Amino acid sequence: MRVISGKCRGTRLIAPEGTLTRPTVDRIKETLFNIIAFDIPQCIFLDLFGGSGAIGIEALSRGAKQAVFVEKDKSALASIRKNLERTKLQDMAVIYESDVRAALDQLKNKSQKFDIIFLDPPYAMGDIESVLRKIAENELLYEEGYIILERSTNTLVSLPQNLVLWKEKTYKTTTLSFLRKEKDSENRNLSREF
Known part of the structure; x- marks a missing residue:
């Protein structure tokens, strides 16, 4: 696992020990950041279920102004801190x-x-x-912000009011769903389940 692009390109990252976290594979991470590349510079990025911190760190490496990481697992938190030290990006990060x-x-x-806002909850979590x-x-x-949900392709999700599915990229077992705020002018009959 490594930083793919930006000022920390090539830096090796560590993953938490055990099977509780499931790092996003480099191929999917690269595709994700190709999709959102123009939105990254100077953005404020939230990495929920942070794991190793690889996604938020990739955003910082590519020019995000700040990344906020949320993680409760002690091993994962240690990985996030070590990876921020390795990339020298600690001053641009906040950890919860x-x-x-x-x-x-x-x-x-x-x-x-x-x-x-990027979230990659445990696939078995159930209550996304x-x-x-x-x-x-x-x-x-x-107002123009959006959510990226990484989920198992088999997982069905019902959207809450005020969020709509904007676009989606599916791999064999993983789907990236892009969600944004519903605008008043948008068709309110859009599917609320995907």
């Missing part, structure tokens, strides 16, 4: 050692907003909808 839902409330209380709902309710996205 917390459950995702509690961190989303803390971010709301700080009036924090994001251009891009409640996290998406909390992001929407807490108004954590800037």
